[in-house]
Amino acid sequence: MLWLFLCIVVVDVLVATFEVIVPNKHLLAIRGRPAVLGCEFTSGPDLSSLVITWQRQEDSRVVHSFYYQQDQLDRQCPKYHNRTSLYVSELHKGNASLRIASVRPKDAGWYLCIVSNAKGTGRALMEVTYGALYSEPRLSILVNASALKVQFETEGFPKPEVIWLGEHNQNLSYYLEIHDQIEDGLYIIKSICEVQKAVVNVTFTLKNHLLNQNLQRPMFLNYDEDTTDHMIIVLAVLSVVCILLVIGIIWLALKKQNEQRSSL
The missing domain is CATH 2.60.40.10 (Immunoglobulins)
Incomplete structure (x- = not known):
């Protein structure tokens, strides 16, 4: 025992x-x-x-x-x-x-x-x-007759916190679009802030709290609305001129063909 x-x-x-x-x-x-x-x-x-x-x-x-x-x-x-x-x-x-x-x-x-x-x-x-760490935000500037839009686009995971601040650190309203890429395990984030002023001074901030990632991208732009309007008019006139030139070239080519047929 x-x-x-x-x-x-x-x-x-x-x-x-x-x-x-x-x-x-x-x-x-x-x-x-x-x-x-x-x-x-x-x-x-x-x-x-x-x-x-x-x-x-x-x-x-x-x-x-x-x-x-x-x-x-x-x-x-x-x-x-x-x-x-x-x-x-x-x-x-x-x-x-x-x-x-x-x-x-x-x-x-x-x-x-x-x-x-x-x-x-x-x-x-x-x-x-x-x-997933968010990639470097890609900047786009969209201009129309009434306002200027500043857009940042990036990818990461999970869904982030997005903040837009004005020149006096006031919160700005913005548009946020999120696409879920399941297979890649990423969220595609597109955020747009619309600015009415001719002087743009805004800061885009993205926070990925899971990975302690903080992306902050200030953007300053001074543009002349009148100059922008003039540029739009100039581009429109150039487009019309190009179209007329193409039409003229086609007309001359057809005229030359007809003359060759008449001589036979």
């Missing part, structure tokens, strides 16, 4: 000393960049019995598997092909971290790190959130 009791105590101690942990329960992954899902386990002296499996919690899809001292990717989800790797040289230190290259929108979700070796079996859960 004493021998049996000692065996049970030894087994309990071995199991109790084995654990699998994720240092960070949440990881913010950025579009196009690699993401490292950290996972640590109680290492053993021998890797021959080590089995590591990373999988998605919601549907048990296999993200990466390692056993028999090498990667085993026959059952790997196709969406992760050629994108995942372990730090094999650090497995003996208890490092089961997974690297996912070039993060995509569908990489977001819950991941299970399952590890077993001669000391025991354990698992740990972590969440991956997806975000």
Whole structure:
């Protein structure tokens, strides 16, 4: 009985000393960049019995598997092909971290790190959130007879906070258009501020709170409405002249053809 009791105590101690942990329960992954899902386990002296499996919690899809001292990717989800790797040289230190290259929108979700070796079996859960930095805003200036419109266009994720300020830091009204590109994991943002004055002094601000991104683009423009009107008139006259020239060339060509036919 004493021998049996000692065996049970030894087994309990071995199991109790084995654990699998994720240092960070949440990881913010950025579009196009690699993401490292950290996972640590109680290492053993021998890797021959080590089995590591990373999988998605919601549907048990296999993200990466390692056993028999090498990667085993026959059952790997196709969406992760050629994108995942372990730090094999650090497995003996208890490092089961997974690297996912070039993060995509569908990489977001819950991941299970399952590890077993001669000391025991354990698992740990972590969440991956997806975000995309907004690109450099592209400026467009639209002029019509009544007003001037300043437009900025950019892409990122998630939906941002947009602010337009006037020269005295007062909030300005604006138009915001958002298109959802599901496959690319981006929102296309187009924002327009209409200004009635001849002197334009506005500041466009976009905030991506998830990634702590703050884009601020001031815009100053002094334009002459009369000059703009004159330019429009000049362009209209030039367009008419070009049309008349084309008509004249076509008429001369037809006249020449008719003269050639008459001479035959």
